[in-house]
Amino acid sequence: MNPWQYNEQVHVGVNYADLQQAKAYDARMARLRDVAAEADRIGEALALTSQDTVWEIGVGTGECALALALRCREVLGSDISAAMLSVAQAKAAERAVRNIRLELGGFLTGFRPTEPVYAIVSQLALHHLPDFWKFRALQGLYAQLRPGGRFFLRDVVFGEQADYDAGFAELIGDLKEKAGEEMAQATSQHIRAEYSTLDWIMEGMLTRAGFRILAKQNEGLLTSYLCER
């Protein structure tokens, strides 16, 4: 390995390598997200058919990947956390979803599909890398996508604000009310310690990596980018 290579195995912020954290993840997300509806929206945005292979990177506990598997030929799911993958694997077995393959691997190292895929999905994971390494990851994902293939990226990015502290204080206050103290603390930790970037930097990185941004949607701190190679 090159001596300058970023070590993506070190979890910044939440420690997803921890099995207790992995086991508690779905219940925590259910308080904030409708993951089944998200997967429907992603499946439609990608215009998936039963012929297509999808690679989801930072697949976590696999809820989205398992739903996408019902819409396509095969889902490849990768993540750096064996704990998160073990939860996803158990759900695949329980639900008898057989067209999903889960592998250890990150944005920068480890598992890669053997041939370019039609679609790549990544949600709430790219912010684990500092910006230069996000760009390297995006260049790598571009290379793994078939020409005309689609990339759906959803992550926390920051829009331009005149007063970030006031904006964050309001957001954390709302979260405390709606999702409780733990979620409010996790979001503060995200802003403080993880590597979420600015939306205009993310757009610059996507386009410079070669992607064409077809659509963009903001929901609070989260932004989705539907891109094409």
Ligand SMILES: C[S@@+](CC[C@H](N)C(=O)[O-])C[C@H]1O[C@@H](n2cnc3c(N)ncnc32)[C@H](O)[C@@H]1O
């Ligand atoms: C917040 S969870 C998101 C999981 C899932 N995508 C979702 O939407 O619920 C972040 C996931 O990214 C994974 N992750 C962190 N760094 C990564 C990297 N460098 N490459 C791939 N996955 C990574 C974590 O292990 C964790 O499973």
